Amino acid sequence: MCGIIGYIGSRNAIPILINGLKKLEYRGYDSAGISFLTGSQLGVRRCAGKIRELEGFIQKEKLKSTIGVGHTRWATHGKPSEENAHPHRAGGIVVVHNGIIENYFELREGMKKEGHRFTSETDTEVICHLILTYTQKGLSLEEATKEALKHLEGAYALGIMSEAEPDRILAVKNDSPLVVGLGEGEHFIASDIPAFLKYTRDVMILENGDIASVSRSGVSVWNMHAGKKVNRKVEQITWSPAMAEKAGFRHFMLKEIFEQPRAIADTIRGRISLEQGDVNLSEFSLKGGDLKKLNKIYLVACGTSWHAALVGKYMIEDMVRVPCDVDIASEFRYRKPIIPKGSLMIVITQSGETADTLAAQREARRLGARVLTICNVVGSTSSREADGVFYTHSGPEIGVASTKAFTTQLTALYIFSVALARARGRLGASEAQDLFHELLQLPEKVKAALECNDAVKKIARKYCRVRDFLYLGRGINYPIALEGALKLKEISYIHAEGYPAGEMKHGPIALIDNNMPVLAVAPDDNVLEKILSNMEEVKSRGGTLIAVANEGNTKVATRATDAVYMPRTNYYLTPVIMSIPIHLLAYHIAVLRKCNVDQPRNLAKSVTVE
Numbered sequence: 001m002c003g004i005i006g007y008i009g010s011r012n013a014i015p016i017l018i019n020g021l022k023k024l025e026y027r028g029y030d031s032a033g034i035s036f037l038t039g040s041q042l043g044v045r046r047c048a049g050k051i052r053e054l055e056g057f058i059q060k061e062k063l064k065s066t067i068g069v070g071h072t073r074w075a076t077h078g079k080p081s082e083e084n085a086h087p088h089r090a091g092g093i094v095v096v097h098n099g100i101i102e103n104y105f106e107l108r109e110g111m112k113k114e115g116h117r118f119t120s121e122t123d124t125e126v127i128c129h130l131i132l133t134y135t136q137k138g139l140s141l142e143e144a145t146k147e148a149l150k151h152l153e154g155a156y157a158l159g160i161m162s163e164a165e166p167d168r169i170l171a172v173k174n175d176s177p178l179v180v181g182l183g184e185g186e187h188f189i190a191s192d193i194p195a196f197l198k199y200t201r202d203v204m205i206l207e208n209g210d211i212a213s214v215s216r217s218g219v220s221v222w223n224m225h226a227g228k229k230v231n232r233k234v235e236q237i238t239w240s241p242a243m244a245e246k247a248g249f250r251h252f253m254l255k256e257i258f259e260q261p262r263a264i265a266d267t268i269r270g271r272i273s274l275e276q277g278d279v280n281l282s283e284f285s286l287k288g289g290d291l292k293k294l295n296k297i298y299l300v301a302c303g304t305s306w307h308a309a310l311v312g313k314y315m316i317e318d319m320v321r322v323p324c325d326v327d328i329a330s331e332f333r334y335r336k337p338i339i340p341k342g343s344l345m346i347v348i349t350q351s352g353e354t355a356d357t358l359a360a361q362r363e364a365r366r367l368g369a370r371v372l373t374i375c376n377v378v379g380s381t382s383s384r385e386a387d388g389v390f391y392t393h394s395g396p397e398i399g400v401a402s403t404k405a406f407t408t409q410l411t412a413l414y415i416f417s418v419a420l421a422r423a424r425g426r427l428g429a430s431e432a433q434d435l436f437h438e439l440l441q442l443p444e445k446v447k448a449a450l451e452c453n454d455a456v457k458k459i460a461r462k463y464c465r466v467r468d469f470l471y472l473g474r475g476i477n478y479p480i481a482l483e484g485a486l487k488l489k490e491i492s493y494i495h496a497e498g499y500p501a502g503e504m505k506h507g508p509i510a511l512i513d514n515n516m517p518v519l520a521v522a523p524d525d526n527v528l529e530k531i532l533s534n535m536e537e538v539k540s541r542g543g544t545l546i547a548v549a550n551e552g553n554t555k556v557a558t559r560a561t562d563a564v565y566m567p568r569t570n571y572y573l574t575p576v577i578m579s580i581p582i583h584l585l586a587y588h589i590a591v592l593r594k595c596n597v598d599q600p601r602n603l604a605k606s607v608t609v610e
């Protein structure tokens with residue numbers, strides 16, 4: 001997830017671009033850049049770091065221009081550095097890009113053979129070179145862009161400028177957001193409305209396949225799929241600037257919960273081949289041969305990432321039949337672990353900077369294990385020090401409570417489990433294809449699951465004043481009970497515990513009375529009957545039951561006082577779906593208790609101290 005801004009008009013574009021980038025910084029902040037035209041001469045200024053670094057860097061130059069594009073980056077391909085920062089340039093063409101070009105590697109290799117010289121590690125640079133190739137054949141910028149787009153696979157929003165046509169910006173949208181702001185004799189393009197809300201409230205929302213040609217006098221839109229010019233509605237935005245920053249959501253946490261369909265789709269993108277039932281292993285830097293030799297896996301993480309690790313154990317042991325140990329990172333390093341030859345440590349970390357996780361990762365390497373990190377931040381310490389990286393591509397997570405990072409970690413673990421199972425001959429191509437079919441439906445199912453928001457809010461109103469909460473789960477969904485309890489503690493300050501439901505009778509059942517709600521995570525899986533009995537045990541002792549179950553499950557309905565029903569998916573992916581109402585419940589309870597949802601007391605987003 002990156003941020004794009006563009007301006008064309010009569011004012012100086014430079015401060016407009018910088019202000020816009022500051023508003024988009026929540027979308028990415030590892031490097032930034034702008035490009036502008038002075039007459040028909042393109043200038044590019046970029047640097048690693050935050051927007052204020054870019055601002056400081058260009059301030060001395062007193063730059064002036066009435067047309068330009070800018071970009072704030074959240075790295076997906078290539079580390080955060082000046083060379084990889086956008087805008088990218090080839091000849092007289094510059095491009096800013098948000099999204100992922102899945103086939104960039106093949107395109108780049110092909111163009112290298114034709115003599116193109118690449119200066120970055122990004123997927124974006126191929127777009128400039130492709131457009132340049134077609135302009136050199138005599139096509140206009142718009143026609144050249146149309147030809148170039150035919151080669152691209154993946155998701156993208158683009159801002160494009162050309163020295164040869166200094167009076168227009170092209171805005172292209174395909175599966176990544178892009179909007180056009182309409183002013184008097186001036187126009188804007190941006191990934192998100194807050195970037196230009198200060199200047200105009202009239203917004204044109206582009207649709208997939210749109211190429212908007214934006215000039216001072218107007219905007220015309222061509223749609224690639226329709227193969228013709230189209231009219232797009234102009235809407236008046238009534239949000240306040242603060243609301244707009246969170247895309248109209250009240251908090252970053254809620255925004256991030258609702259971003260999950262996109263985040264999961266981006267995590268899957270380019271990783272699997274449905275036709276062959278195979279996983280693309282190239283970016284893990286672990287080869288099929290390495291995977292065959294593994295005989296032990298350690299999953300290590302902290303907090304919510306540790307819950308993902310627990311789910312990962314169920315996935316890997318079930319699909320791959322390799323023994324897995326799961327450790328809390330701060331425990332691993334002090335327990336004198338025995339690491340046999342052929343061990344792999346899978347580190348799971350959103351930030352890639354958690355001190356305890358890094359210490360465990362270093363200890364494992366010292367003891368001879370190879371390390372794969374499942375990480376959300378490109379270029380983070382964990383990713384730099386690992387033997388292989390699986391980036392989750394969920395975009396920056398601003399809310400301290402981890403939500404989309406968690407479900408994308410689960411998605412990554414699912415893909416990695418299939419890769420491992422295929423490499424070791426535990427899964428045939430057709431079984432992998434079945435698993436992929438289900439995976440590809442996951443973004444849509446998560447979208448459907450999010451429809452429970454109003455029902456969950458009602459439940460939150462009923463229980464938001466309690467002092468204690470108990471969460472129960474079994475099997476692969478036991479970690480989801482832990483996750484529910486952690487989220488509630490973290491943002492609402494209600495005491496909560498997560499328990500494997502079968503353990504209730506060994507102690508915690510003594511706590512049950514009508515003051516403590518018990519939430520059961522009860523999807524239709526191999527332990528449904530077991531958890532139904534555990535629910536009976538709670539009910540018969542006067543406990544109040546809330547259930548999270550699958551659509552049409554009447555057995556759960558008769559036992560629970562309140563229930564929410566989720567779409568069905570396969571066994572391994574139920575934790576992704578079940579975590580949607582769990583996260584929403586914690587969120588709504590915290591809001592009702594007037595807690596600081598995005599920045600809970602005593603907590604930091606990234607815990608970089610032991």
Ligand code: M6R
Pocket residue numbers: 302303304305306348349350351352353354357400401402403487490605606607
């Ligand atoms: O960045 P990491 O995934 O390594 O962070 C680990 C935990 O600090 C983190 O998951 C924490 O538990 C969250 N605040 C939970 O919502």
